Amino acid sequence: MTPHRHGCAPRAPTLSHPLLLACLGLCLLLGLPTVGIAQERLFIGTASPAGVYHIAGRTLCRMVDIPCRARPTAGSAANLEALRSGELQIALAQSDLQYQAIHGEGGFQAAGPDPSLRAIFSLHSEPFTLVVRRDAGIDDLAGITRHAINIGNPGSGQRGTMLRLMQASGWSHSDFVLVNELPADQQSLELCHGNVDAMVYTVGHPNPSVAQAIRLCNAALINVEGEAVDRLIAENPYYSRAWIPGGIYGPDQPPVRTFGVRATLLASERTDPDLVYRLVSAVFDNLLRFKAYHPAFSVLTREGMIHDGLTAPLHEGALRYYREQGWLDEAGTTNARHEPRHETHPLLASHD
Structure with missing residues (x-):
């Protein structure tokens, strides 16, 4: 600023x-x-205060040695629009919406490609999460039709993912009794009050909003599988299979199979390279400390953070740091002495 x-x-x-x-x-x-x-000096666009994005933004602000504030927003799409307009310097967004913004696809078709978008690093995996009332009689993904559902507010990543899943499944709004567009911090209460039978959330786990729905509303997590999901994964490089560990929301909660994206930290090419460099160095010089702030961060690796889910070019400030560390060569290729890209979460090991 x-x-x-x-x-x-x-x-x-x-x-x-x-x-x-x-x-x-x-x-x-x-x-x-x-x-x-x-x-x-620095505002980081996050999402709903109830989600891991806001925790990630606050954690990043704790790491950096400059005045910084995590700003709640409407979500990934809104953050990408704010980066394009210059309203935000740095923001979080789902990897699928990052891809669409770069290429001018999906909700960014009217605005066109954004050649100024730059990647900094990626963060946690975000499984697409389907939470249903146990008394609604919903046992699988196909069972959510003919029910009332909350898909998320306009501008949120969860809504964008749900709309793509609906399209792949051949569903329209008319296949549901009701389609609500409430933000993430309101949807669990709607579920508790019986105003919706199901809610979706693309988020890292454990998540307090999901925990509230399960603890207070007799809700359950449902597998998100099928031909539509298989097609989404096969046709889109930013989607992959994902798992929600069993037991993190109570002893009777089984592991859940679904698909997901990654949370990514982004900036505009206009964002001060020195500012980005200081943020990146603060995180990677103290990566163990950063990973301790939330369970969703615990399995992060250097290799995964500078590659996975990133389709935008790396920001100049981030690229400078990675080259100084010897993690990338001058062409931006990974150095062979890098650590392994993928790591199995200890809570998932017995369920793979």
């Missing part, structure tokens, strides 16, 4: 501590901006 031209912020680092405090007090008294003292 460009610093404000006015206010009482010091212009030189030689300003004494008492004078700095006096200036801050005067700014607060007069209601003037305190640039360099309290303003955020």
Whole structure:
């Protein structure tokens, strides 16, 4: 963000501590901006406060040594539009919507390809999650038709994935009793109140919204499998098979087979390379600390983070760091001494 031209912020680092405090007090008294003292320099676009994206954004802000704030948004599509317009510097988005934004497909067809989009790194896997009321009589994916369902708010990644799944399955809105478009932080309550029979969420696990639905609403997780899912995986490079470990939402919760995408951290090519470099170095220089903030981050590897789910070119600041570490050569090819790309989650090992 460009610093404000006015206010009482010091212009030189030689300003004494008492004078700095006096200036801050005067700014607060007069209601003037305190640039360099309290303003955020970096906003990271996330999604619903109930999801792992917002946790990821807050964790990134904890890692970096500059003023930073994780900003809740309408989700992946909204974040990609904000990056294109310059409203956001850095944001999270699903790998499928990243691909569509780069190529001007899907919901980005009208806007056209975004050649300014740049990748920084990818994060956790996001299984497409189907949560149903046990008393709704839904046993599999095909069973959600003729029921009331929440598909997510416009601009969210969960809605985008659900619409593609509906298209692959040959479904339209008329195949459902009701199609709600509530954001992720409201949908579990709708399920509890009986206003919908099922909700979908593309999210890392464990997730508090999903946990709330299972704990309070007699809800269950359902496998998402079938010919439509097989076609989506075969035809789209950003989809892959995914699993939700058994037992993470209670002792009677079995492992769930589904498909999914990856969360990716993105920027515009206009975003300051030094800013991106500082963020990337803060994360990779302290990767064990970063991975400890949420179970969904625990299986991240360097190799996977700089490759998996990334279809946009790497940002200049990220590329500089990866080359300095010897992880990529000048052509952007992986160095042979890199660690393995994939790692099995200990909770999944017995279910593969």
